[in-house]
Amino acid sequence: xxxxxxxxxxxxxxxxxxxxxxxxxxxxxxxxxxxxxxxxxxxxxxxxxxxxxxxxxxxxxxxxxxxxxxxxxxxxxxxxxxxxxxxxxxxxxxxxxxxxxxxxxxxxxxxxxxxxxxxxxxxxxxxxxxxxxxxxxxxxxxxxxxxxxxxxxxxxxxxxxxxxxxxxxxxxxxxxxxxxxxxxxxxxxxxxxxxxxxxxxxxxxxxxxxxxxxxxxxxxxxxxxxxxxxxxxxxxxxxxxxxxxxxxxxxxxxxxxxxxxxxxxxxxxxxxxxxxxxxxxxxxxxxxxxxxxxxxxxxxxxxxxxxxxxxxxxxxxxxxxxxxxxxxxxxxxxxxxxxxxxxxxxxxxxxxxxxxxxxxxxxxxxxxxxxxxxxxxxxxxxxxxxxxxxxxxxxxxxxxxx
Amino acid sequence: xxxxxxxxxxxxxxxxxxxxxxxxxxxxxxxxxxxxxxxxxxxxxxxxxxxxxxxxxxxxxxxxxxxxxxxxxxxxxxxxxxxxxxxxxxxxxxxxxxxxxxxxxxxxxxxxxxxxxxxxxxxxxxxxxxxxxxxxxxxxxxxxxxxxxxxxxxxxxxxxxxxxxxxxxxxxxxxxxxxxxxxxxxxxxxxxxxxxxxxxxxxxxxxxxxxxxxxxxxxxxxxxxxxxxxxxxxxxxxxxxxxxxxxxxxxxxxxxxxxxxxxxxxxxxxxxxxxxxxxxxxxxxxxxxxxxxxxxxxxxxxxxxxxxxxxxxxxxxxxxxxxxxxxxxxxxxxxxxxxxxxxxxxxxxxxxxxxxxxxxxxxxxxxxxxxxxxxxxxxxxxxxxxxxxxxxxxxxxxxxxxxxxxxxxxxxxxxxxxxxxxxxxxxxxxxxxxxxxxxxxxxxx
Numbered sequence: 001x002x003x004x005x006x007x008x009x010x011x012x013x014x015x016x017x018x019x020x021x022x023x024x025x026x027x028x029x030x031x032x033x034x035x036x037x038x039x040x041x042x043x044x045x046x047x048x049x050x051x052x053x054x055x056x057x058x059x060x061x062x063x064x065x066x067x068x069x070x071x072x073x074x075x076x077x078x079x080x081x082x083x084x085x086x087x088x089x090x091x092x093x094x095x096x097x098x099x100x101x102x103x104x105x106x107x108x109x110x111x112x113x114x115x116x117x118x119x120x121x122x123x124x125x126x127x128x129x130x131x132x133x134x135x136x137x138x139x140x141x142x143x144x145x146x147x148x149x150x151x152x153x154x155x156x157x158x159x160x161x162x163x164x165x166x167x168x169x170x171x172x173x174x175x176x177x178x179x180x181x182x183x184x185x186x187x188x189x190x191x192x193x194x195x196x197x198x199x200x201x202x203x204x205x206x207x208x209x210x211x212x213x214x215x216x217x218x219x220x221x222x223x224x225x226x227x228x229x230x231x232x233x234x235x236x237x238x239x240x241x242x243x244x245x246x247x248x249x250x251x252x253x254x255x256x257x258x259x260x261x262x263x264x265x266x267x268x269x270x271x272x273x274x275x276x277x278x279x280x281x282x283x284x285x286x287x288x289x290x291x292x293x294x295x296x297x298x299x300x301x302x303x304x305x306x307x308x309x310x311x312x313x314x315x316x317x318x319x320x321x322x323x324x325x326x327x328x329x330x331x332x333x334x335x336x337x338x339x340x341x342x343x344x345x346x347x348x349x350x351x352x353x354x355x356x357x358x359x360x361x362x363x364x365x366x367x368x369x370x371x372x373x374x375x376x377x378x379x380x381x382x383x384x385x386x387x388x389x390x391x392x393x394x395x396x397x398x399x400x401x402x
Numbered sequence: 403x404x405x406x407x408x409x410x411x412x413x414x415x416x417x418x419x420x421x422x423x424x425x426x427x428x429x430x431x432x433x434x435x436x437x438x439x440x441x442x443x444x445x446x447x448x449x450x451x452x453x454x455x456x457x458x459x460x461x462x463x464x465x466x467x468x469x470x471x472x473x474x475x476x477x478x479x480x481x482x483x484x485x486x487x488x489x490x491x492x493x494x495x496x497x498x499x500x501x502x503x504x505x506x507x508x509x510x511x512x513x514x515x516x517x518x519x520x521x522x523x524x525x526x527x528x529x530x531x532x533x534x535x536x537x538x539x540x541x542x543x544x545x546x547x548x549x550x551x552x553x554x555x556x557x558x559x560x561x562x563x564x565x566x567x568x569x570x571x572x573x574x575x576x577x578x579x580x581x582x583x584x585x586x587x588x589x590x591x592x593x594x595x596x597x598x599x600x601x602x603x604x605x606x607x608x609x610x611x612x613x614x615x616x617x618x619x620x621x622x623x624x625x626x627x628x629x630x631x632x633x634x635x636x637x638x639x640x641x642x643x644x645x646x647x648x649x650x651x652x653x654x655x656x657x658x659x660x661x662x663x664x665x666x667x668x669x670x671x672x673x674x675x676x677x678x679x680x681x682x683x684x685x686x687x688x689x690x691x692x693x694x695x696x697x698x699x700x701x702x703x704x705x706x707x708x709x710x711x712x713x714x715x716x717x718x719x720x721x722x723x724x725x726x727x728x729x730x731x732x733x734x735x736x737x738x739x740x741x742x743x744x745x746x747x748x749x750x751x752x753x754x755x756x757x758x759x760x761x762x763x764x765x766x767x768x769x770x771x772x773x774x775x776x777x778x779x780x781x782x783x784x785x786x787x788x789x790x791x792x793x794x795x796x797x798x799x800x801x802x803x804x805x806x807x808x809x810x811x812x813x814x815x816x817x818x819x820x821x822x823x824x825x826x827x828x829x830x831x832x833x834x835x836x837x838x839x840x841x842x843x844x845x846x847x
Binding site (some may be wrong): 001002005008026030033034036037038039040041042043045046047048049050051053054055056057058060061088128130131167169170171172173186275276278279280334335340344370384387388392394395396398400 | 414416522535546616629630631696698702703704705707722723724726728729730731732733734735736740742743744745746747748750753762764765766767768769770771772773774775776777778780786787788791792807808810812819820821822824825826828831832833
């Protein structure tokens, strides 16, 4: 089997190497060969042997970590659709299938459109395909509502890949997380398609237009429900009144983006990423700490005149909206995060702080995780700068003549 | 005795460790010197092709200092002066005519007399064992070190250590060498766990070093014990080379017997051998396994790949023969790969921390990418205050000033090689370090 694949690639290699007729398509050939077979080229200089770990394995492990989020997300899409239609206790299989059906076109569009943009850049810039794209094109759809029009997905991912990554020189050079750049683009360009009350459920739109919505169903996310309450109201009570228990919030059985509703799934992904050493635990721990501390402090200021969100307890903040998903999968993007170990703790902490501030203090957006991460992406180099300065000062002191 | 138990670093578990007592080999037909190994000096030949030379007589000297001599280990005839690119001398080949000739006889030197010790080490072919921090060059003949680190430790993959290279009969020579070095500067002797060489330390300060590679690397130890201050230099050398120094200072014939390790999966039976210094690689290795082989002088991390017809390194006491073929695996990037060893926990064996030896091949196992800083490099860098990601980015950006502030001169080659080994982006950090240091040397001169 292996020799058959090897011989097929070897047979056509001459067309794609330097001087071959199809040399322009080398990234495509190389990408396919290294998809099927681990590379066979040898070390020339430096260490004669190398570890087996490479970028492809790094990125595929992030996708593995996303599996629980994808599964629970798919189930929830079906579940919310059923609730919307008034179906009691829909079967798990039906719900997942229904979720997959609405999720799949978005994911396929994301991979196809983003992949095309990636490939064009590889061929023009003559570099190998950056496998970081595998993660970007999966993360982006998971942050979108299931009703998103496909053309917006295509425009969004292309913007993310090109402006978020390739113009800087590809994976490793980018300063913003490409998937979040794509989402921010869609968020600000087509706000009606990605936020508000009507976008979260597969069945929602038609039902809304025909007026056949069941009693008491609003389609709002818990965050929207909490933030649109009257001043001085108890936010947690608002959420419970809207029909969600804390367990619903944590498991993600609430209206929300396709893959980021479930904090439990994100936590499973976090365990996997930390155990395999891919994501920085410092960023995740920092973000959780920042969120809990800020929410607790704001609770202290909550009074009869303050906005309802002010009273939302820290552990509610933790499981609502995109926080968990963002902290585990977006904030930990090593290219756009701080690099120094201490810097990562600070970077994560400030993401948590900002997330809560946007949620509570800013009246415009009920959710703040996307903006918090993008904002800290921009400031990550500054955080690192101070840490690096401290280290170079220590060196200078040691080297000084006694 | 201060203890340095290092936690960071990596012992690469590669198969082919040598074992047993050293096999004593007959004298080889030829021996050779490779002057390019003597970093930091320009060689000037004292002999021509066809000349007859005596054991202990000078073969070549440093252009900058006539008294810094490098000696013939045997009595014989200069068979060939091989030159490479730009007529650089690659090999000085000597045909052995009399393996047992005593050659030049040395008188004993007063070990406390700094001037006499320095002159003897220079003239008796021992100066090349010293290296400077920073830059790892051979020190100038009249330079003074702020300190000298003598390492009896070795943690490089499959490299032989003091337990093999320093015999029970060498205690006196080691003590003499250390005493002589003390006249040049303060001496630190670093010891592996359980070593009894501390008895020869004399006035030298001893330190215990343990932990994974690069804990045993003398350049790393300099950074941890006594980093150079200001524009000064700290020297380092190996304890087994100090034994040689001790022998020539005590007097007699030029000591030309050395122990080497023949290691790696390409060696039929990995072994230690005792033979004439500068022996042919094939003489040391004996029978090999496999067709395509890569012959490495030194370790798989920082060793130099050379033609099998060449000779052993002057400094690196090992020859690693690595099978030079790489097999591919179907979908290896996505599958669990339970049998594969890795530093990373994305492989089961990396997760369990298995250290049973692995038959490694010289594959890159991935495409070269931009650096994705997932926070692994600092796990193999033990020199203080080095942030590898930032240092290497500044070298790539050609920002020399920034690179120096970030520790360009502190970073060691062993640490850079370990970074190369683990790098998921397959970046050649050793090349980058050399590039940065070359630029520094160019601008400093």
